[in-house]
Structure formats: structure tokens, C-alpha cells
Amino acid sequence: MSIFLPDPVVKRLPMYYRYLSTMEQQNKSYVSSAELSLATGLTASQVRQDVYSFGGEGRQGIGYPVSELKKHIEKLLGIHQTRTMIIIGSGNLGHALMHYSEFSEKKFEIAGVFDVNPQKIGSPIGTLTIQDLENLESFVGSHPVDIAILTLPAVHAQAVAQRLYHCGVHGFWNFAPVDLQLPKNAAIVNVHLDESLELLSYHLMHPEI
Amino acid sequence: MSIFLPDPVVKRLPMYYRYLSTMEQQNKSYVSSAELSLATGLTASQVRQDVYSFGGEGRQGIGYPVSELKKHIEKLLGIHQTRTMIIIGSGNLGHALMHYSEFSEKKFEIAGVFDVNPQKIGSPIGTLTIQDLENLESFVGSHPVDIAILTLPAVHAQAVAQRLYHCGVHGFWNFAPVDLQLPKNAAIVNVHLDESLELLSYHLMHPEI
Numbered sequence: 332m333s334i335f336l337p338d339p340v341v342k343r344l345p346m347y348y349r350y351l352s353t354m355e356q357q358n359k360s361y362v363s364s365a366e367l368s369l370a371t372g373l374t375a376s377q378v379r380q381d382v383y384s385f386g387g388e389g390r391q392g393i394g395y396p397v398s399e400l401k402k403h404i405e406k407l408l409g410i411h412q413t414r415t416m417i418i419i420g421s422g423n424l425g426h427a428l429m430h431y432s433e434f435s436e437k438k439f440e441i442a443g444v445f446d447v448n449p450q451k452i453g454s455p456i457g458t459l460t461i462q463d464l465e466n467l468e469s470f471v472g473s474h475p476v477d478i479a480i481l482t483l484p485a486v487h488a489q490a491v492a493q494r495l496y497h498c499g500v501h502g503f504w505n506f507a508p509v510d511l512q513l514p515k516n517a518a519i520v521n522v523h524l525d526e527s528l529e530l531l532s533y534h535l536m537h538p539e540i
Numbered sequence: 541m542s543i544f545l546p547d548p549v550v551k552r553l554p555m556y557y558r559y560l561s562t563m564e565q566q567n568k569s570y571v572s573s574a575e576l577s578l579a580t581g582l583t584a585s586q587v588r589q590d591v592y593s594f595g596g597e598g599r600q601g602i603g604y605p606v607s608e609l610k611k612h613i614e615k616l617l618g619i620h621q622t623r624t625m626i627i628i629g630s631g632n633l634g635h636a637l638m639h640y641s642e643f644s645e646k647k648f649e650i651a652g653v654f655d656v657n658p659q660k661i662g663s664p665i666g667t668l669t670i671q672d673l674e675n676l677e678s679f680v681g682s683h684p685v686d687i688a689i690l691t692l693p694a695v696h697a698q699a700v701a702q703r704l705y706h707c708g709v710h711g712f713w714n715f716a717p718v719d720l721q722l723p724k725n726a727a728i729v730n731v732h733l734d735e736s737l738e739l740l741s742y743h744l745m746h747p748e749i
Contacts, residue, residue, distance in 0.1 A: 345735030409745035427636030518743035526554035534727035536618035
């Protein structure tokens with residue numbers, strides 16, 4: 332599946348997936364672009380354009396088949412298969428993500444948690460044991476890892492990301508407040524919590540009228 | 541300060557703020573648009589356009605005064621003053637956010653944590669005690685709250701957000717996987733973790749060449 336999708340459409344895929352999942356749970360068979368427009372806040376013509384661009388098919392006068400379209404997006408997102416992840420940094424955020432309930436449903440599996448703090452190494456975390464970051468290369472060598480979740484301090488993030496990249500991990504879910512510099516074929520999605528909160532503060536100061 | 545800023549510029553403000561903070565810590569007095577371009581990955585002309593649009597001033601041949609520009613952005617973002625927040629939902633994510641170290645530095649203060657689970661109500665969380673969600677209105681009535689952090693299950697998020705809005709809370713940092721429907725003057729920033737992970741999965745499947 333090698334469709335080229337513009338970035339804004341890619342960013343909306345998870346939202347479409349979420350609405351379609353809910354509709355499937357409600358045993359809805361078909362959904363019109365008008366209904367999707369109402370749910371998503373996009374215009375109906377934008378919805379039609381989006382769905383067309385990512386190769387979804389509707390039926391004139393009936394709408395889009397919910398489960399089929401959902402499955403199509405699932406494959407586009409690559410979430411029809413299980414993704415193996417490791418967490419680097421076992422602080423509060425690392426713990427929270429370890430236990431974050433959405434993962435298992437959505438087939439994202441955490442296979443290892445790493446830290447540098449001797450007082451944490453060896454401690455249990457969920458069903459796993461926190462490992463020494465020294466073991467990173469040997470672990471990744473014997474367990475294929477798709478995604479590294481970076482919840483370590485900003486100053487160490489770049490160096491650890493490079494180690495990960497060099498042992499074959501190409502997916503980075505980065506919670507450290509730093510922009511990683513990695514080769515182009517690395518996939519990086521940032522969750523910069525402090526910046527998102529600053530943005531909220533801005534919108535509080537400048538409300539829409 | 542009522543400059544109209546286009547959304548993409550607004551979204552870049554926290555990033556500029558982060559780089560300028562680091563430069564200030566390094567005792568850097570001036571920064572050129574070329575240096576900011578290198579740091580941020582934007583073009584130098586984009587940087588100049590951004591800074592001009594939000595009213596920052598540079599000096600020909602010297603660059604932008606780091607501390608002054610940082611302070612200017614701080615005010616634009618409204619983070620020169622303390623923001624009071626409450627957390628709704630004391631699960632793993634609520635706990636992690638309670639302890640998230642960036643908050644205090646950045647003057648975001650958590651004043652209350654609420655839950656509906658009788659086994660959690662009354663338990664300590666950081667320096668606070670988890671309160672019954674029933675007390676929400678009376679708490680907000682006596683403690684001005686700027687921002688509610690929603691880490692409760694998706695099915696309850698809309699109803700609680702409406703309760704919060706009606707007692708005067710207009711800022712929503714929403715971690716529940718749902719798009720809140722609130723009046724236009726509510727400020728909402730979503731952190732949809734599962735969707736961000738799905739996006740990462742997409743980029744893993746479709747790497748840049």
C-alpha cells in the first residue's frame with residue numbers, strides 16, 4: 332500500500348479510525364459523509380476528499396461501509412499487526428505509559444523498560460522488571476523492537492535515541508522536551524507535554540469570540 | 541496584547557520559548573535568525589517572519605536579544621503568571637501528571653485532584669488528597685481554577701467538561717480520547733496519546749526516503 336497522503340490527511344486518520352470504531356461498536360453498518368462531518372467537525376466535502384485520497388470506497392446514496400473503512404484505515408496505520416515497544420526511563424510518566432490501558436487493545440506491546448538509576452534497576456514494573464540501560468543493545472539484538480518510548484531527561488534523549496537507531500529501532504515516541512536529530516528514515520512523533528500546556532495557556536488568554 | 545497570530549505561528553511559540561530558555565541558561569545574549577533556523581529546522585526567513593508577526597524585535601547585524609524575546613513570548617503565552625489546575629481522574633496518567641516535574645518550574649500549579657471511585661477518594665496524591673467529584677462545584681466556587689486536566693474515561697469526559705465549563709473553568713487539557721463539544725470561548729488542547737501512537741505506526745510503515 333504505497334499511496335502518497337498529504338500530512339494533514341495522515342494526521343486525521345487516527346480520528347477517523349476512532350469514530351469508525353465507535354460506530355462499529357454501535358453496530359452501525361454504513362455512515363454518510365454528512366454524518367462523519369457532524370462527528371468530526373470537518374465539512375462533508377472535506378470528508379469525501381479525505382476518504383477518496385486514502386482509497387476508501389463509498390456507495391452512492393448509502394454511504395461508507397463502517398467496518399470495511401475502519402479495516403482499511405487500520406491497515407494504512409499499520410495497527411493491524413502488533414508493535415513491540417520499549418520504555419526508556421521509568422519515572423512517573425514511564426510508569427503511567429506502562430499501565431496505559433489503551434495499548435493492549437490497540438496491539439502495542441511493551442516488551443522492556445530501561446533506566447540508569449541503580450535503585451530502580453531490578454524493580455518490578457507491571458509484569459516486567461526494570462533493566463539496566465547498559466543492556467539496551469543486547470536486549471534489542473535478541474528482541475525485535477519497533478518503537479522506543481522516550482521518557483528520560485531531555486539532556487540524555489539525543490544520545491540514547493542514536494544508540495537505539497544504531498541497533499535498529501526506527502520508531503520514536505518522544506516525551507522528552509527536545510527535537511531529536513536522526514536520519515530521515517527514523518519515524519518520530521513528539522508528545523511535548525509542557526509545550527501543549529503552554530499552547531493551552533495561550534488559547535486561554537486569546538479566546539475565540 | 542491583542543495581536544492576531546495565525547495558528548501555525550501560535551503552535552511554534554512554545555518551541556521558540558524552549559530554545560530561547562536554553563540559550564538564556566547558556567548566557568547567550570543575542571541569537572541570529574540563522575542560528576534559530578539551525579536549531580528549529582525552519583528556514584531563516586520563516587524565523588524572521590514568525591518573530592516579526594508576534595512582535596519580537598531584532599537588531600540589524602546583531603540578532604534578537606535572547607532574554608527580551610523570551611520574556612515577550614512568555615507574556616504572549618500567558619505563562620508569566622501562575623495557572624491553577626485541577627486533575628479529573630486519579631488513574632496512572634493523573635498520578636504521572638500530578639508529579640510531572642515541568643509544572644512547578646513553568647508556573648502551572650495543581651490545586652485539586654478529583655475522582656468518583658470511593659476507594660480512591662480520601663487517599664493522598666502528592667501533597668493533596670483525592671476529592672469526591674461531587675465536590676467539584678463547591679471547590680471551584682471557592683478556588684479559582686484556570687485549567688482542568690481530563691484524565692477520566694472517554695464516556696464521562698463530555699459531561700464533566702460541561703459541569704466544569706458551567707462553574708467557570710474555561711481551559712481544558714484533554715487526555716480522554718474524545719472531541720469535547722463546548723462553547724467557542726472554551727480553550728481546549730487535546731493530548732490524544734493513542735492517536736499519536738497510531739500516527740507513529742503510520743510513519744514507521746511509510747518512512748521518508
